[in-house]
Amino acid sequence: MPTALITGCDYGIGFEFTRQYAEDGWKVHAVCLDAASEGKLSGLSGDVRFHHVDVSDQAALATLADALKGEPIDLLINNAATFAPDGPRTLMLPDMDEFTRVMRVNAVAPIYVADAFEAHVAESTRRQMVFIGTRSGxxxxxxxxxxxxxxxxxxxxxxxxxxxxxxxxxxxxTTVVLHPGSVATETRKGGQIPVTESVSGMRNVIDGLTTDMSGSFLRYDGGAIEW
Ligand SMILES: NC(=O)c1ccc[n+]([C@@H]2O[C@H](COP(=O)([O-])OP(=O)(O)OC[C@H]3O[C@@H](n4cnc5c(N)ncnc54)[C@H](OP(=O)(O)O)[C@@H]3O)[C@@H](O)[C@H]2O)c1
Structure with missing residues (x-):
């Protein structure tokens, strides 16, 4: 069976990707920010390997990549992301350190994740890297x-x-950006789509990816989004 490595599996979409792939018999390396998530993941059925790694920590990424050296990863899902609270002025900016933290986790870290695991993915059968983006981008x-x-x-x-x-x-x-839709999760209660539906939809899109689709920006139902 194939192997996936998924980041941001503590909650929401990452947790659901882990649950679904593991239930279908995949081996899943689940990267979590919170050490306490190990207990939650241990309740899932299937082969789930917990890793406590902050994706914005380059040394921690290198340590994990080294620990998994020689192991092909068919599908890498860069799902981890963070948000900043709104500030008080017209532009509702957070303070500059918060802004920079969001850039580091959401934009910089996924590039370093891709670099760290390039060889693992390139050695696999599927050779897929998926980045969970958003229409807001x-x-x-x-x-x-x-x-x-x-x-x-x-x-x-x-x-x-x-x-x-x-x-x-x-x-x-193959690398693509996927928009999951407006998804109801623990942290985004206002979402319109159940997380199970969003993740099943994205899994269908992932199953249908071909190398000529690399570099595209797609919705969870397969439709294209303008950059
Ligand atoms: N939900 C939506 O409607 C929606 C819409 C468009 C796009 N998205 C995208 O979909 C993805 C998942 O969203 P979600 O709604 O499931 O959000 P979520 O529940 O907040 O999940 C994000 C996950 O990433 C983890 N994370 C944050 N910073 C991390 C770090 N530095 N290292 C490792 N893990 C880290 C979080 O851990 P902690 O909880 O412990 O902080 C959490 O498990 C994100 O990329 C998000 O931008 C979501």
Missing amino acids: SIGDNTSGGHYAYRCSKAALNMAVKSLSIDFAANGV
Whole structure:
């Protein structure tokens, strides 16, 4: 059976990806920010390996990549992300350190995750890297402004994934950005789509990916989104 490595599995979409793939017999390396999530993941059926790693810690990524050296990873899902609280002024900016933290976790870290696990994915059968983005990161789709840190971080992620699709073309690794929809999770109670439906939809899209789709920005139902 294939192997997946998924980041941000403590809650929400990452947890559901872990649950579904493990239930279907995949081996899942589940990367979590919180050590306490190990107990929650141990309740899942299937082969789930817990890893306590902050994706914005380059040394911790290198340690994990080294620990898994020689193990092919068919599917890498960069799902971990963070948000900043709104500030009080017109632009509702968080303070600059918060803005920078969001950029580091949402835009910078996924590039370093891709770099750390390039060989593992390139050695696998599927050779897929999926980055969970959002419509909020689309410049063409932006009609409401606001949420500067989150929007800018996810727009930067889009650029990174496009470049990765070019730089990884030679080793056959397919890279795409997926928008999960507006998903109801523990942290986003206002979402409209159940997390089970969003994740099943994204899994269908992932199953249908071909190398010529590398560098695309797709919704959970497979439709394209403008950059
Ligand atoms: N839900 C939606 O409607 C929606 C819409 C569009 C896009 N998305 C995207 O979908 C993905 C998952 O969202 P979600 O709704 O499931 O959010 P979530 O419940 O907040 O899950 C994000 C996960 O990432 C983890 N994480 C945060 N910083 C991390 C770090 N530095 N290292 C490792 N893990 C870290 C979080 O851990 P902690 O909880 O312990 O902080 C959490 O488990 C994100 O990329 C998000 O931007 C979601």
